[in-house]
Amino acid sequence: MSKKEAFITHLAEGQKYKKDSIILGTGILEGQPINRAQVRVPLKTMNRHGLIAGATGTGKTKTLQVIAEQLALKGVPSVLMDLKGDLSGLAKPGELNDFIKNRSEVIGVEYVPMGLPVELMSISEEKGVKLKATVSEFGPVLISQILELNATQQGVIAVVFRYCDLNHLPLLDLKDLKRVLQFVTNEGKEVIKKEFGQVSSASVNTIMRKIIELEQQGANRFFGEKSFEVDDFVQTQDGKGKISVIRLTDVQSKPKLFSTFMLSLLSEIYETFPEQGDDDQPKLCLFIDEAHLVFSNASKDLLEKIEAIVKLIRSKGVGVYFCTQTPTDVHDSILGQLGLKVQHALRAFTAKDRKAITKTAENYPESEFYEVSETLTSMGIGEALVTALNEKGIPTPLAHTLVRAPISRMDILESSEIDELVNGSQLVAKYNEDMDRESAFELLEEKMNRVEKEQEKAVLPGPKPRTASRTPKEESLLEELSKNTMVRQLGRTIFRELTRGILGSFTRRR
Structure with a gap:
């Protein structure tokens, strides 16, 4: 048997799938693509997460585009974080040309240019569906992790959330959170001390500064209502999975905002989606481009939360895919959870680069057909080393792969095309109405103003003698704030029917 035939047989034996799969490309041997050596990934294991890595300009974003396209054609929706x-x-x-035609023929696939159902979204000023979440939905644990608080400061946040839960004070945005923090060290100091113990004003001041730092990165646009329902990510159109593109081009310089949003999204999906187990295809795939922004500034506690979600979310039928320059950008504990690995070329310009390449090569199975470390530096644009999990969870043979071309446009939309897409969106009409209903800030301000007026009225002289009943000053402020505070609840913030999940965020009874 020739080396070529042995290579084809080697790939075929490792990819004996009974269920449906997507074709990623075709294998390359000794620099030449082999047209009978298709590299396929089974849909059944697409919820086992993955990595798309490679140096700038090697084609990793187009590989991400290809995978999202093929999933959509199979009816699987996806969420793409587009930084x-x-x-x-x-x-x-897309547009058919001779280069794409020849590549498709070599791979053994038909190239049919096609636009796919896309929903543009944003957490900033970009055009699209506005994604928001309330502070209450984050919960004390996630808020503390995002703000990188120490144990004492986390205790203060826990007290704030507990107090607001007991007194029906909705924490919708950062303005609410800051107002309650001011309350616990000023007007409500004695109340909080009586019910929960002494709260340090120094700790509160530190938390306030950290909230302001988060606000400066644009978080005030993200926290609030109307909260996005993650079930709207799981939509199909004409049998194709809808691709939700979250436009984050103005968030690259705001890593804390990006990690805040990413973690809240993963947490919300985990808490909301029902258990699915190992189905024949995933329910949703989430692609995180420029993933190093998540990990480079993450604390140890935050990394542990991300790791926990990645481990657990698989059972919900959700696959998480990290797209970054080198595998070392992703924390080792998370890297070990990834099933699909697509490694584009790396550059070896320095001694540090060469060490990184050696380390990267160790993450991939050994192959009798390649010297992995050499292949990593010699691949061209649109080529990658690929290994996945077969239907039994066993890694497939490592394949130097010529990746197929995207069937959709490789360039970005024009401004007029973006406007057309946004104007035709049903979700824009659902979520893009600004809301600022009565919440903790307004309720506390109203109560404080009322207490002050009653105190002023109590000291004014009058014809009637004072009775022995308690004055407003003597009455517990906790009781005062607890009276008649049944606030009209909208949307998903139904406080009496909420419990905290394992990550401290709200679990909703549906």
Whole structure:
């Protein structure tokens, strides 16, 4: 048997799938693509997470685009975090040329240009569906992790959330959180001390500064209502999975805001989606581009939360895919959870680069057909080393792969095309109405003003003698704030029917 035939047989034996799969490309041997050596990934294991890595300009974003396209054609929706603004073109058909035609023929696939159902979204000023979440929905644990608080400061946040839960004070945005923090060290100091113990004003001041830092990165636009329902990510159109592109081009310089949003999204999906187990295909796939922004500034506690969610969310039928320059950008504990690995070329310009390449090569199975460390530096644009999990959870043979071309546009949408897409969105009409209903800030302000007026009235001279009943000053402020505070609840913030999940965020009874 020739080396070529042995290579084809080797790949075929490792990819004997009974269920449906997507074709990623074709294998390359000794620099030449082999047209009978297709590299396929089974849909059944797409909830086992993955990594798409490679140096700038090697084609990793287009590989992400290809995988999202193929999932959509199989009816699987996906969420793409687009930090470079490269992925809006998924909504429009690609263009067939000789290069793409020849590549498709070699791979053994038909190239049919096609636009896919796309929903543009944003957590900032970008056009699209506005994604928001309330402070209450985050919960004390996630808020503390995002603000990188110490144990004492975390205790203060826990007291604030507990007090607001007991007294029906909705924490919707950061303005609410700051107002309650002011309350626990000023007007409500004695009340809080009586019910929960002494709260340090120094701790509160530190938390306030950290909230202001988060606000300066634009978090005030993200926290609030109307809260996004993650079930709206799981939509199909004409049998194709909808691709939700979250436009984050103005968030690259705001890593804390990005990690805040990413962690809240993963937590919300985990808490909301029902258990699915190992189905024939995933319910949703989430792609995190420029993933190093999540990990580079993350604390140990935050990394532990991300690791916990990645481990647990698989059972919900959700696959998480990290797209970054080198595998070392992803924490080792998370890297070990990833099933699909797509490694584009790396550059070896320095001694540090060469060490990174050696370390990267150790993350992949050994192959009798390649010297992995050499292949990593010699691959061209649109080529990658690929290994996945077969239907039994066993890693497939490592394949130097010529990746197929995207069927949608490789360039971005024009401004007029973005406007057309946004204006035709049903979700824009659902979520883009600004809301600022009565919440903790307004309720506390109203109560404080009322107490002050009653105190002023109590000291004014009058014809009637004072009775022996308690004055407003003597009455417990906790009782005062607890009276008649049944606030009209909207949307998903139904305080009496909420319990805290394992990550401290709200679990909703549906």
